[in-house]
Amino acid sequence: MEPSNGTRGRVVMLVDNGVKADSRVQKTARSAAEAGWDVILLGVSPTSKIQSWRLGGARVRLIPKPAHLEPRRHELRHPLLRRPLAYRSQRIARYRVQTAKAWRSDLAFRRAAATAARGGHPGTSAGGSPARLLLPRAAARALAAWVGLRARETDRLQRLRAPLTAPLDRTSTALWSKLMGERAWRRLMPGLWDYELAFAAHIDAFEPDLIHAHDFRMLGVGARAAVRARARGRAARLVWDAHEYVPGLPAFHGRWLPGHIAWEKEHAPFADAVITVSxxxxxxxxxxxRLPEPPAVVLNAPVTRPAADELADAPPPGDLRALCRIGPDTPLLVYAGGISPVRGVETVVEALTALPGVHLALVSVTPRKMKAVASTKVAAARAGVADRVHFLPYVPHWQVPQFLAPADAAVSPLRHLANHELALSNKFFEYARAGLPLLVSDIRTMAEVVAETGTGEVFRAGDAEDFARAARTVLADPERYRAAYRAPGLLEGWTWEAQAEILEALYSRLLPDRPPLPPPPSSSLSASVPSGDSR
Incomplete structure (x- = not known):
């Protein structure tokens, strides 16, 4: 198909989130649009309405995704065999409990109204003399007790069912996996269909020449769209951008991993090319x-030349040390990113007890309240270091290196998880661009890169004492580690601009009949982000 609207071709990008917190997806869409592709990025709307905006030359459209197939099958069946007294669902249980409370509240009102009326107060007794209310009150108490019993049984049933790890659950999961193989996700994780049903019409209407599917959920959505296009005579190409190693992810319940692994295995063969992060x-x-060629590696590196609209839309980042209310001579460690138990932030908080005078900035606060942030504040208070732990809000991804640069060292305390062992995360490259000495846990890939480049120290994951040892080593001579970044070619390769060239080469290879990459207009030049290696 010929390119539309004077562009090199149509590209649909797919992601299973709201885009705004996913810097890799944003950078990919912007770069493709700057290279002359007609890009539309489809994500998941947080509301029931479509939301639209632009990322440079790329269009963004967030699509509502109902979760009609997300309830697990057992939630739609009667619990007669496991808990015969339980309600069919927790929603019904909550309704029944509230109804019983409402009846007792109304009876209390009627009794109080009768008492007040006898005292000459305004109003009526509402038909509630004590004698007349005696039987209804006894019935309401009995109903409340019965409903309470059934609600407790429903809660117990939910706790039993939710993990899907009971013997019956494990047996049925293994049975479906054996019988259906790569098709087993249809029984184990039917909610994956909700993504295709939400996105399919939008993808097909755009008639893409190339579909760029971010991560494992959108691999299936993209593969199915590509198959539909090919069946209609359009040679739509599919790029799978694998952000994660699915078997290494934490499972939410007993069917989550086998279901998603089956989904990925069924749809991976439809990809014309694969890219990944390390x-x-x-x-x-x-x-x-069994891919015919190794995936291309596109690192999660930071942007060094933000676009003009990014510079115009965001105010300059604040001063990190001023926000922490500390001076230039106070030792400061920094962490940027989300907080969760597997990210190991509490290891660093605990280690502060052995690092007197050292402060920690956590650039982790989002507009929505996060339980993990609250629990980390509690941990800091419990350790007696709350005055040295500072919680700061996120800044736009292209401002991160500049914002973090005034710190003395950066931390990446990830716990051991199969997916973490393979990771080279956004923050790793953002820290490097800021010129910060690194303190990384001994997860395999990042620890190997740090040891090879000499840009930091490695500590045992989850070991606060060993973290304190590594931190003392770095803080004693930070310039030694900053100097390692001056190795020829190191930071030049760790930029998004270098990664965008890999993406462009891949697109051009898949669509060789398209015009070559146009030269950038002189007016598009924008300020670069400083490396931060100035201290």
């Missing part, structure tokens, strides 16, 4: 999916 993950994906 060399170890590329090797693993090629082996597991």
């Amino acid at each position: 060399p170890p993950l590329a090797r693993l994906l090629q082996e597991e999916h």
Whole structure:
């Protein structure tokens, strides 16, 4: 198909989130649009309405995704065999409990009204003399007790069912996996269909020449869209951008991993090309999916030349040390990113007890309240270091290196998790661009890169004492580690601009009949983000 609207071709990008917190997706869409592709990025709307905006030359459209197939099958069946007294669902249980409370409240009102009326107060007794209310009150108490019993049984049933790890659950999961193989997700995780049903019409209407599917959920959505296009005579190309190693992810319940692994295995063969985030993950994906060639590695590196609209839309970042209310001589560690138990932030908080005078900035606060942030504040207070732990809001992804640069060192305390062992995260490259000495846990890939480049120290994951040891080493001579970044070519390769060239080469290879990359207009030049290596 010929390119539309004077562009090199139509590109649909797919992601299973709201885009705004996903810097890799944003950078990919912007870069493709700057390279002359007609890009529309489809994500999931947080509301029941479509939301639209632009990322440079790329269009963004967030689509509502109902979760009609998300309830698990057992939630739609009567619990007669496991808990015969339980209600069919917790929603029904909550309704029944509230109804019983409402009846007792109304009876109390009627009794109080009768008492007040006898005292000469305004109003009527509402037909509620004590004698007349005696039987209804006894019935309401009995109903409340019965409903309470059934509600407790429903809660127990939910706790039993939710993990899907009971013997019956494990047996049925294994049975479906054995019988259906790669098709087993249809029984184990039917909610994945909700993504296709939400996105399919939007993808098909755009008639893409290339579909760029971010991560494992959108791999299936993109593969199915590509198959539909090919069946209609359009040679739509599919790029799978594998952000994660699915078997290494934490499971939410007993069917989550086998369901998603089956989904990925069924749809991976439809990809014309695969890209991913690190060399170890590329090797693993090629082996597991028997890919004809190794995936291209596109690192999660930071933007060094933000676009003019980004510069115009965001105010300059504040001063990190001023926000922490500390001076230039106070030792400051910094962490940027989300907080959760597997990210190991509490290890660093605990270690502060052995690092007197050292402060920690956590650039982790989002507009919505996060339980993990609250629990970390509690941990800091419990350790007696709350006055040295500072919670700061996120800044736009292209401002992160500049914002973090005034710190003395950056931390990445990830816990051991199969997916973490393969990771080279956004923050790793943002810290490097800021010129910060690194304190990383001994997860395999990042620890190897730090040891090879000499840009920091490695500590045992989850070990606060060993973290304190590594931090003392770095803080004693931070310039030694900053100097490592001056190795020829190191930081030049760790930029998004370098990664965008890999993406462009891949697109051009898949669509070789398209015009070459146009030269950038002189008016598009924008300010670069400083490396931060000035201290």
